[in-house]
Amino acid sequence: MTPPASAAVSLPGDPPGGRRAVAVWSIGVAVYFVAVIFRTSLGVAGLDAADRFHIDASALSTFSILQLLVYAGMQIPVGLLVDRYGTKRILTLGAVLFTVGQLGFALAPSYGTALGARALLGCGDAMTFISVLRLGTRWFPARRGPLVAQLAGLAGMAGNLVSTLVIARLLHGVGWTAAFGGSAVAGAVVLVLVALFLRDHPPGARPGPLAGPGQARGGAGVRAQIAAAWREPGTRLGMWVHFTTQFPGMVFLLLWGLPFLVEAQGLSRAAAGNLLTVVVAANLVIGLVYGQIVQRHHAARLPLALSTAAVTALTWAAVLLYPGGVAPLWLLVVLCAVLGACGPASMIGFDFARPANPPHRQGTASGIVNMGGFVASMTTLFAIGVLLDATGGEYRVAFSFVFLLEALGASQILRLRGRAARLERERLVRSRVEKVHVPV
Template structure:
């Protein structure tokens, strides 16, 4: 399990490394906000597109092999980013990073389900997820410090080299199941695995999981992976050092909220639905106070926003508790991959739209005779309003599928 947590920590560090390098990337590549967003969008689009294929491979070959492949791809991607002086090769590098990243999280979830079940699996899922999220702090503090002191190439090259350590750890330490002789089964054909995935996707409980991840995970990811850092520095006037600390502090809330989520899932599963709705509405409230308040919001409002957004990610793990409830362990890899698409689909769409809005606001202000930079308080006020659309779509679909699930449960059918 420690190897799985280490793998996820490195994946999160690599994934979020661009979040604290947004301003440096703007200067290095001399691009607009929409063009800059393609660095993150391309990465997450590949990540999302790979979830089902990786899930199919996971159900067929197991977590150990996929962790090795993922770490190699992430390392190669970061090297390409490190040496790029134009945005096009950097985008390719981030795409390779996204492809490698796609192998890691659901492999960790598969390891947990191979070693534990029931309430133990729920608790360890939250614990290892929280440990993995320490990668945000690694990228926000030591990586950001290295970036500012030594520059772009050295910072990203160092991260690439460290990521290669995961290859050795995976080969030496990882074992897919606690009792491989008992749990070993004949390798399934990809056709069989894909057919099972199609069957699972028809279950409303699985679709509830998808929309849970879509709504709750994306709220955090949009902030920490790209737009949160410039929002805090340019939109709210904070120092780069304080902005890095705030991004890194998201991990703290994970350790505080994670046990609560684990308790809800393991002891009070009936409360999972209510928790999803409450957290979704909290995101709307926090962003409303921020967007519709003064140009520079109070520290209290900013603290509320950070607390809500950093709590949203741990609550998004309810999605994988839903799949564990309704899907057999032998087909969890592909199903969890499908569910994992939800949050990152919402994330890269919101990121790109926010970039378009930032560019549009800058052009409108410049046309009005105001000589403003790319990132302004007004620009972020409009750009971050995209969160309202994400929650509206995600929560509506979640409630539709919850109603369908309750109808299904009344027939006596619980799982696929």
């Protein structure tokens, strides 16, 4: 009987792993950690931003929408750039951009200037996660791929926890400018670490070129690179898994969770902040569990993703349909714990794209997958803001939009799952017969 891919032993061409791999990879993860702090800092400052810039719900959501629009739009270009130029250069550029963006947001005198700063932050943020994923594939053996990816995601959630606990307290302790401006120092620190210590790959290893064998270079090569990644059912399945599972938790943490808990559920800001912490804590725990499960049982990927989406939809329905419109605290805690599973479930999308693409397309394929969840998040952020303004602040109507996108994503997952699984099995059998290993 053929063992599952996750149980594969190390094969020729596998990166070495080890302590040096952990040290180098940790530097990349630190950059992503800081990027997420900056990305999610608006989530604890939404009400303050509305007061500071004198804006309504739609204008407030534009901050996050623009940031995610830039982020999502950059995913494929960043994937191509990482494949061509390597991790170190792209992470360096990303750290510069998101640090300048965070500092600009701290000093912004007007709504328009603040929007520009968030766009710059989104551009730099977009360069971090795909770079970290690729760094992991260059330094760790293939069998560690699912766990390494989940651990990178956990670092992002730890950044979210920092913004929830630290930025929120700084904001109300030292004020807007000092809180956001002071946090920008962390960007300068990781930039120095990248410049001094990060390496793209282990000594003696060389990453493959942007173009695979027989591919053209230049604009034609870029188009061929994107088209080849998109044609793979595993890439598209991964994108729809990411689309369906990530956005409910992202939207809640990034902007609308705090206003929903305070204005619709009647909680104090302190209590609402504690519930946001539940989302982050649940994410950290569930991420470790999902990473171990997928590493050991590859077939569990799709059941985990679909069950997470289903439980998320059911829990939201229970909260929104609760008589009187105000859910009990225990149900809100359950909701936040369930939303904590959204991030780990979205990471499973990358586990479909990795085996479907050769090494020279890994960054491009990861960019396509990562774009899925952020397109869904951006769309939902905008829709909730518009619906809140249109209904006079009716959160039950606004958050019902979540069900629409989850249904769309689930239908696409079910449509693509059969073909993607068949092609993955064929590649696994062929790689074993030929003793050729395709690294994650």
